[in-house]
Amino acid sequence: MIGFYTVMEGVIAFFLIAGGVFAFIGSFGLARLKDFFMRLHGPSKTSTLGVGCVLIASMCYFSLIEGSLSLQGMLITIFLFITAPVSAHLLAKSALHYKLARDPRTLDDIEELKDGEDDEKPNGENGHLP
């Protein structure tokens, strides 16, 4: 017979490991993806779930230890889910403004990335990475 605490320990360990894995993949994506816009995908998604998992584990743990529902972790999650998209959006917006180099496979026939006449082209042909 497996006790309640053993099961909870397993659940908490699972969330901690899952959180760690997601956070790692997110940062790995930062290193591996080719251009700025693609790199943005890693931290904006993977890290939110990574931190989310760790917080779920923390909430379970402290609820168990203190014997009462511990919900402060929820607050961190809520704030994170509100702020992560905003910072990602601001970063992307300024990247678009500077017309940062895109991966050559990117379909980028949008108004914002059309070349103006007096644009400098620091990034080679059509603003694509070589």
Add this chain to the structure above:
Amino acid sequence: MIPTQRWLPMPLLSLLLLAMWLLLQQSVSLGQILLGSLLALVIPLITQPFWERQPMLKHPWLLVRYIFRVLGDIIIANLQVSKLILDPRGRMSPAFIEYPLELTEMLPITILASSITLTPGTVSVNLRKDRRTLVIHALNTGDREDTIAQIRERYERPLKEIFEC
């Protein structure tokens, strides 16, 4: 009698503030509820000039359903993005997508843009000044029309229903 609009300009914000206060205090005792309610009334009144006019929430229970849908999608999004990142061949077809907005109010557009950033393979990049088009960057897109239709169906329509605008 003073009209409700005057002393409670943003009921949603007030409710959120009260909930935040109680969560931070970790208690639901009468004193904390009173103090929280006072803050929830005073803060919106003081910061009112700072806010844009907020649309009324017509169907709050649909918002709850929407939140759970987005949470589910966040998990799927993470698995998909993880798979893309770890794929050794690194086959990806990133694209910028121009998404024609049906929503007009600022708050729903903000929620939509945030949902897009948090969910499968898309980041909202720019809201054009006329507020009609949202530029989205997709990590891996087969078909642009497909992605647009998907976002319209899953997020924008429900939001439109929730805020009825």
